[in-house]
Amino acid sequence: MPGDDLDPALRAAALATVEGFVRRAVAPHAARPEVVLDPPVLARLDADARDAGLLPSPDGPGLALWGPETPDALSLAMLRIVARASAGLAYRFHRRALRAAANAALDVRAPHLLILDGPAPLAKGALAAWLHGRPCDTGLLEAAFALPGATLFTYGDGEGVVAPCWRDGITWRRWTRDTSEMTIETAPHGLQEAGLKRVHLQGDGEPRRVADAQALYLGLAGADALASVAVALGAVEHALEAAGAYANTRRQGGALIAEHAAIRLLLGGAKVSANAAGSLLAAPAPARGTVEGFEHAITVRAAALPLLCAAANDCMQVLGGYGYMQDYGLEKIVRDCNALRGAGPGTGDLRLHFGAPAVTP
Amino acid sequence: MTLRGFVDAGDALSPRTALAGLGGAARALAAYDPATLWEHDTRTLPAPLAAYRRRLRDFARLHLAPHALTADLDPHAGVAQTVLAAAAKAGHLADFLPRPLGSLPLSLAATPAAWIQSVKMEELCAACGGLGLLIGANALGAAPLLFSGDWRAVTRYLLPAYRRSLRGEPAVFAFAITEPGGGSDVEDGHGAKTYRPGTVARRTARGWSLTGRKVFISGGDIADAVTVFAALEGEGVESWTCFIVARGAPGFSVARTERKMGQRASGAAELVFDGVDLGDDAVVGGLRGGWAINRAVLNTSRIPVAAIALGIARGAFESAVAFAAGARLGGRPLLDYQDVQLALAQMMIELHAMRATVWQTASRWRPTQARASAAKVFCGDGAVRVCERALDLVGNQALPHGTIEKAFRDARLTQIYEGTNQINRLAIIEDQLEELADAAESTRSRP
Numbered sequence: 001m002p003g004d005d006l007d008p009a010l011r012a013a014a015l016a017t018v019e020g021f022v023r024r025a026v027a028p029h030a031a032r033p034e035v036v037l038d039p040p041v042l043a044r045l046d047a048d049a050r051d052a053g054l055l056p057s058p059d060g061p062g063l064a065l066w067g068p069e070t071p072d073a074l075s076l077a078m079l080r081i082v083a084r085a086s087a088g089l090a091y092r093f094h095r096r097a098l099r100a101a102a103n104a105a106l107d108v109r110a111p112h113l114l115i116l117d118g119p120a121p122l123a124k125g126a127l128a129a130w131l132h133g134r135p136c137d138t139g140l141l142e143a144a145f146a147l148p149g150a151t152l153f154t155y156g157d158g159e160g161v162v163a164p165c166w167r168d169g170i171t172w173r174r175w176t177r178d179t180s181e182m183t184i185e186t187a188p189h190g191l192q193e194a195g196l197k198r199v200h201l202q203g204d205g206e207p208r209r210v211a212d213a214q215a216l217y218l219g220l221a222g223a224d225a226l227a228s229v230a231v232a233l234g235a236v237e238h239a240l241e242a243a244g245a246y247a248n249t250r251r252q253g254g255a256l257i258a259e260h261a262a263i264r265l266l267l268g269g270a271k272v273s274a275n276a277a278g279s280l281l282a283a284p285a286p287a288r289g290t291v292e293g294f295e296h297a298i299t300v301r302a303a304a305l306p307l308l309c310a311a312a313n314d315c316m317q318v319l320g321g322y323g324y325m326q327d328y329g330l331e332k333i334v335r336d337c338n339a340l341r342g343a344g345p346g347t348g349d350l351r352l353h354f355g356a357p358a359v360t361p
Numbered sequence: 362m363t364l365r366g367f368v369d370a371g372d373a374l375s376p377r378t379a380l381a382g383l384g385g386a387a388r389a390l391a392a393y394d395p396a397t398l399w400e401h402d403t404r405t406l407p408a409p410l411a412a413y414r415r416r417l418r419d420f421a422r423l424h425l426a427p428h429a430l431t432a433d434l435d436p437h438a439g440v441a442q443t444v445l446a447a448a449a450k451a452g453h454l455a456d457f458l459p460r461p462l463g464s465l466p467l468s469l470a471a472t473p474a475a476w477i478q479s480v481k482m483e484e485l486c487a488a489c490g491g492l493g494l495l496i497g498a499n500a501l502g503a504a505p506l507l508f509s510g511d512w513r514a515v516t517r518y519l520l521p522a523y524r525r526s527l528r529g530e531p532a533v534f535a536f537a538i539t540e541p542g543g544g545s546d547v548e549d550g551h552g553a554k555t556y557r558p559g560t561v562a563r564r565t566a567r568g569w570s571l572t573g574r575k576v577f578i579s580g581g582d583i584a585d586a587v588t589v590f591a592a593l594e595g596e597g598v599e600s601w602t603c604f605i606v607a608r609g610a611p612g613f614s615v616a617r618t619e620r621k622m623g624q625r626a627s628g629a630a631e632l633v634f635d636g637v638d639l640g641d642d643a644v645v646g647g648l649r650g651g652w653a654i655n656r657a658v659l660n661t662s663r664i665p666v667a668a669i670a671l672g673i674a675r676g677a678f679e680s681a682v683a684f685a686a687g688a689r690l691g692g693r694p695l696l697d698y699q700d701v702q703l704a705l706a707q708m709m710i711e712l713h714a715m716r717a718t719v720w721q722t723a724s725r726w727r728p729t730q731a732r733a734s735a736a737k738v739f740c741g742d743g744a745v746r747v748c749e750r751a752l753d754l755v756g757n758q759a760l761p762h763g764t765i766e767k768a769f770r771d772a773r774l775t776q777i778y779e780g781t782n783q784i785n786r787l788a789i790i791e792d793q794l795e796e797l798a799d800a801a802e803s804t805r806s807r808p
Binding site: 320 | 430434543544546552554555556576619620621622623629688692700709745749752753754757758760761767769770773776777778781783784787
């Protein structure tokens with residue numbers, strides 16, 4: 001994976017392009033948060049994102065999200081910019097880009113849906129034991145990954161499915177349309193734009209050879225963990241702006257509510273949380289695809305996402321009753337942050353991973 | 362039958378077996394039969410209230426639970442009318458007054474209304490927060506009639522509505538205080554002092570003409586009558602007067618219902634009063650009696666609102682248990698895993714504390730502002746915590762539309778309505794002003 005040694009001018013140009021794309025194409029659709037975007041609108045946005053270079057195009061990946069030449073820090077910065085307008089669209093583009101990276105690594109021609117998590121992400125510490133070469137309950141490990149017969153959830157779409165599985169080690173497998181059942185979830189808790197799918201896999205699928213199956217999984221799962229934080233952070237930054245603007249116009253008790261300590265505590269708390277999450281995201285990371293890189297990414301996720309969920313709630317609270325109404329957009333940010341937290345290992349899963357016994361019995 | 366990590370109930374080391382083996386007097390003091398948490402809690406209630414709780418739970422399971430997810434996705438699908446009709450027939454819209462005036466059993470006539478309503482709201486909202494609010498908002502709307510002490514208003518407006526409901530035709534009230542420019546301002550004295558009321562009553566030859574708007578009125582879209590609080594023309598909030606406005610009155614309209622995050626089965630309406638003509642008989646509790654009535658109502662209603670939070674949280678917990686019981690990992694039910702047991706135990710602890718707060722606060726007549734607000738804040742914040750824990754437990758299974766993610770969305774409103782939890786914290790301070798001001802004064806006067 002590329003390090004962040006990109007020419008600063010090139011980096012600045014890439015970010016400016018993304019900002020322009022957000023202003024031109026994303027913001028108009030995000031202006032009405034209570035409106036659910038239709039599939040044709042979403043498809044046009046995907047096309048616009050490809051034209052803008054955010055998503056890989058047939059002409060070449062360029063500096064697209066998670067592209068082979070794109071430093072991780074740049075991908076995260078781009079996602080954060082998009083998420084300030086729409087967390088759902090940011091996460092949609094992220095999952096599409098991740099799917100493209102996985103499909104390219106697995107040499108799959110038509111786009112295949114990517115499933116990273118099984119019914120029990122991280123397998124209650126068993127994956128940690130495996131990764132660190134300790135004896136573990138391998139009976140749990142298959143549930144950490146795609147499990148035929150189980151109800152799985154992921155985002156995006158495709159002609160089939162690719163997913164890591166457990167077969168005495170991490171392997172990658174592919175299912176076709178005929179051997180995978182996908183249902184669109186039309187009223188998910190959050191991230192409506194990202195396209196939540198319920199998937200059932202039939203049979204064992206077919207193996208896909210890749211040079212280092214474990215490194216591919218760790219790299220993609222690590223990217224997903226960091227992306228969820230970047231998207232949540234961008235969303236919270238928007239929430240802070242909206243809540244601050246409201247607090248500086250709304251009056252109560254003869255004063256702007258921004259002057260009341262109760263509101264300042266909410267906004268201040270949210271700001272502290274956002275700053276802390278930003279610092280975690282910006283921390284130097286070990287190479288993606290390694291165990292260290294993966295565990296750095298999930299540590300950032302474990303620490304930052306609860307902070308950002310709380311920050312989103314505090315921003316929503318500033319608006320009182322208006323914050324609860326869909327047209328103001330704050331409740332959507334809360335739901336989107338919750339969904340980012342749910343789309344991956346939970347707090348308990350992460351604690352069990354790092355609390356797994358360190359000593360071989 | 363047991364869970365991993367625990368001895369079987371028949372084992373000599375199980376507390377069940379050990380306590381049952383005690384001698385007569387000791388066994389009477391310490392042993393108890395296994396029962397659900399719900400059953401244990403119910404047995405602590407006075408018998409009439411325990412029976413009431415059982416009836417409400419059965420009603421909620423039969424009439425609310427099956428419709429919860431449908432009503433959440435499509436609030437206008439007609440579920441509300443079906444549920445209200447069932448509630449009317451079962452007497453749940455007329456339970457402020459004892460039989461024969463209302464539906465309250467005579468055995469409960471001496472039980473504080475807040476306790477009865479709290480038990481009711483927990484059971485209803487454990488099945489569905491929105492449908493529970495649909496039924497409960499009626500009690501809030503009717504409360505000013507009772508708190509006014511104005512028996513003529515009760516006779517003129519409440520009793521006919523109760524008679525209709527008891528015939529199976531729902532007749533519901535809504536409570537309208539919030540204005541576009543003032544939510545918190547109308548919930549605490551400090552804010553009210555400087556607030557310019559948006560809904561005003563102007564004296565006319567025939568009585569009054571009401572003009573203004575009220576927002577976020579629960580059940581305002583379907584109410585047959587609304588208790589509306591308006592200032593007298595030229596005066597401030599201290600002149601607030603409670604008027605009763607019937608649906609269909611010329612000039613009274615429902616401008617819109619909001620698209621809410623949760624509790625969607627109950628509409629939050631914007632009401633418009635465009636020169637609504639009212640007679641003097643529409644005044645409830647006398648001119649300028651509204652502010653006191655408002656505060657009196659909130660001091661009682663905040664306790665059942667705490668119970669709404671408790672009910673929603675309990676629903677999330679019950680769904681989490683069902684999930685953990687049904688899901689398997691490594692050949693064992695998820696309930697066998699200690700981390701899952703710990704998460705569920707923490708939820709039980711929070712629910713227990715919330716219920717203890719609600720029941721202790723509700724069990725007295727004349728609740729204080731501080732205690733009612735404390736219960737509301739504690740339970741609202743607690744409900745969101747419990748729902749977050751449930752979300753974390755079920756992980757990505759909570760991403761699609763379902764009971765636990767809905768419970769979070771429903772619970773979140775309990776931190777906002779009936780006064781935000783920030784305003785309620787200040788209400789606690791306001792209620793303890795004498796004590797706190799005395800303490801401050803005593804240190805000021807120290808050399």
